[in-house]
């Protein structure tokens with residue numbers, strides 16, 4: 148059976164229209180989209196999705212944290228479900244494609260299955276996970292981590308937003324406390340596979356003129372905070388040799404993160420990238436020596452060994468800097484995750500599907516984290532990438548050609564149908 152005969156065409160116009168409608172929620176200047184986790188904008192986007200799911204005749208289930216599942220039953224309603232989706236939250240001033248493509252693409256695929264009466268054995272579910280982006284709390288893939296049972300109490304405690312709101316408090320307001328985190332975990336026997344369509348967020352597909360990326364593994368981040376505590380003093384009266392400037396200490400560490408990751412950026416050293424993306428300075432005024440600085444460190448690699456090595460070196464360096472400057476330092480873990488391998492058989496199915504249809508594809512790892520890396524803990528997971536123009540994402544300049552989004556959605560549809568009919 149060929150791809151084209153098996154799978155009907157999606158409604159391309161509806162798919163792009165719905166994607167545009169979602170992107171108008173949280174739209175700001177210069178086309179930037181901001182829908183932070185647990186903000187009104189994220190909520191509104193999720194409400195619109197619920198509306199569409201209802202129109203599409205899906206059975207809706209919303210778990211305690213707000214992950215939305217829209218289900219279409221197959222011939223055997225008791226069979227484990229094929230789950231497909233992504234997230235609708237964004238970074239601050241992000242683009243309209245990151246996350247939304249995977250949710251709206253999955254919705255369009257399932258709508259097509261229902262309208263064209265494509266026979267299914269297993270149920271299919273469209274999912275929208277809450278809080279995938281870490282821009283608010285420094286804590287990524289929150290909703291899918293809870294579904295996968297991968298949230299650790301120690302990790303949660305250090306997650307606080309810029310306004311001082313604790314993630315733990317937000318969870319508590321929804322009735323989720325430390326003791327019942329585990330209750331959100333989904334029983335693995337109810338899931339057959341997890342499939343996620345996503346923009347590449349990198350330049351490789353465009354550069355190689357490929358339409359589809361078949362993802363083999365996901366580089367998970369190690370994240371921690373470093374807090375230097377020196378002494379806040381008057382900037383006019385404190386002599387240079389008597390200062391305990393916490394910001395200068397931080398500056399040395401920031402430089403070191405770049406230096407060590409450059410050294411490890413070569414393939415044979417494990418390809419590590421590291422970023423200091425957030426910095427808090429206290430008191431943070433022009434006429435005082437910074438007494439306390441807090442910086443975030445995000446280190447990623449597709450090999451666990453290289454990532455751990457670099458994380459260790461950065462922590463050692465922080466301690467060395469503090470010693471030399473006679474100030475104190477604390478290292479607070481936020482997240483430590485292992486790189487995740489996606490399912491071989493699903494990778495093979497995606498490759499075969501591309502070949503059958505003559506789609507130029509690339510087999511590649513993902514440098515960015517995704518909900519799929521959490522779901523891979525409880526089920527077989529696969530990801531389909533579509534090209535990002537100039538590799539740009541987390542920016543209003545983020546762009547993916549509508550043709551590519553449609554193609555990716557058709558491949559997702561094809562894969563859902565094949566997996567739900569137990570071909571793999």
Ligand SMILES: [Zn+2]
Nearest residue numbers: 245246279345
């Ligand atoms: Zn995303």
